[in-house]
Amino acid sequence: MKTMNVGLIGYKFMGKAHSNAWRNSPLFFDMNIKPVMKVVCGRHAEAVQAFADRWGWEEIETDWKKVIARDDIDIIDISVPQHLHHTIAMEALKAGKHVFCEKPLAMNLTQAKEMAALAAKSGKVNYVNHNYRRCPAVQLAKQMIDEGKIGTIFHWRGAYLQDWIVDPDFPLTWHLQADRAGMGPQGDLNSHSLDLARFLIGDVASVNCMTANFITERVLPDEAASGTFSGTAGDTGKKGKVTVEDAAFMTVRFKNGALGSFETTRFAPGRKNYNYFEIYGSKGSLVFNLERMNELQYFNREDPDYQQGFKTILVTEGVHKYISAWWPAGHIIGYEHEFHHAVVDFMDAIDKGIDIRPNFEDGMKELEILEAGLKSAAEGREISI
Numbered sequence: 001m002k003t004m005n006v007g008l009i010g011y012k013f014m015g016k017a018h019s020n021a022w023r024n025s026p027l028f029f030d031m032n033i034k035p036v037m038k039v040v041c042g043r044h045a046e047a048v049q050a051f052a053d054r055w056g057w058e059e060i061e062t063d064w065k066k067v068i069a070r071d072d073i074d075i076i077d078i079s080v081p082q083h084l085h086h087t088i089a090m091e092a093l094k095a096g097k098h099v100f101c102e103k104p105l106a107m108n109l110t111q112a113k114e115m116a117a118l119a120a121k122s123g124k125v126n127y128v129n130h131n132y133r134r135c136p137a138v139q140l141a142k143q144m145i146d147e148g149k150i151g152t153i154f155h156w157r158g159a160y161l162q163d164w165i166v167d168p169d170f171p172l173t174w175h176l177q178a179d180r181a182g183m184g185p186q187g188d189l190n191s192h193s194l195d196l197a198r199f200l201i202g203d204v205a206s207v208n209c210m211t212a213n214f215i216t217e218r219v220l221p222d223e224a225a226s227g228t229f230s231g232t233a234g235d236t237g238k239k240g241k242v243t244v245e246d247a248a249f250m251t252v253r254f255k256n257g258a259l260g261s262f263e264t265t266r267f268a269p270g271r272k273n274y275n276y277f278e279i280y281g282s283k284g285s286l287v288f289n290l291e292r293m294n295e296l297q298y299f300n301r302e303d304p305d306y307q308q309g310f311k312t313i314l315v316t317e318g319v320h321k322y323i324s325a326w327w328p329a330g331h332i333i334g335y336e337h338e339f340h341h342a343v344v345d346f347m348d349a350i351d352k353g354i355d356i357r358p359n360f361e362d363g364m365k366e367l368e369i370l371e372a373g374l375k376s377a378a379e380g381r382e383i384s385i
């Protein structure tokens with residue numbers, strides 16, 4: 001069995017989701033190249049060591065440059081906040097590593113262009129982890145669209161809603177600071193929705209967008225005690241300015257003539273990770289809701305009138321992509337399984353010498369559209385891509 005050594009940079013929420021996938025994918029899927037959890041890197045040695053012990057990483061590092069410099073590391077997994085993606089990915093590609101990078105690809109289009117150009121020249125597998133593409137129900141939607149089941153597509157209606165900062169006492173974590181996050185939910189969440197729309201509908205010709213800020217300053221955080229979805233106020237009592245949008249509502253014209261809407265906010269109480277889309281076509285419609293991720297709603301205009309209505313396809317039969325590696329029909333899968341599917345396809349791309357999508361080129365195109373959205377919001381006009 002051929003193996004490749006992985007170096008993971010970052011060990012919080014995404015480091016955990018990725019470690020789970022690197023560790024367990026070979027147990028469920030037949031892989032020609034098996035990933036080896038060689039080294040995990042983070043700034044605080046004691047915490048990283050505890051993480052490595054729990055998840056089975058062989059070694060730890062506290063300097064990501066040393067991980068990249070190692071000849072025995074084949075793959076660099078970037079699971080740190082996006083202000084570090086460009087620097088680490090560029091060094092990893094220059095060192096001849098394959099790169100598995102969290103989304104959004106970069107802080108801005110300029111960085112993304114450099115990353116995509118170097119990745120294209122490198123001949124190395126490069127992937128940006130828009131994990132929701134690899135949900136079997138989304139793969140089924142793609143299959144049904146490609147089979148013409150819903151005909152010519154008129155509309156995409158997407159919403160990616162969360163509620164974890166609606167509390168004015170939630171502190172100013174890095175997600176709310178432009179110099180570390182780049183954007184707010186536009187980059188964090190609409191990037192996912194946009195990736196799904198580009199995968200299922202096609203590319204975007206122009207955008208219109210409006211943004212809003214509801215809480216403009218927040219108490220400074222205790223960084224060590226804060227993460228994604230969780231924030232602990234620091235003891236200084238000092239406040240700082242929120243420098244990213246709290247919500248972004250964007251409409252787009254797709255190149256194929258379809259119209260789309262993308263709503264994203266972190267101020268939707270009760271919506272914990274509500275990644276949802278509807279697609280309307282000349283022959284029918286599809287609806288996906290991540291909170292019911294094993295189901296795809298399908299309306300078929302060609303059903304006889306007395307049977308017309310949305311039906312629920314339970315996407316757990318072995319015929320669906322990835323499912324046969326898991327459980328029998330009806331034994332549903334979860335959020336973490338999409339990360340396994342990404343790892344499997346990433347290693348397969350290396351084995352076969354092929355591309356995996358979304359790659360850095362996709363990540364760059366998404367940032368181009370997302371930035372155009374923020375420009376549209378700032379200037380109050382439609383922006384062509």
Ligand code: SOE
Nearest residue numbers: 013103162188189228229273
């Ligand atoms: C926070 O909004 C977050 O963790 C995103 O960064 C992820 O990409 C998303 O999948 C879940 O929510």
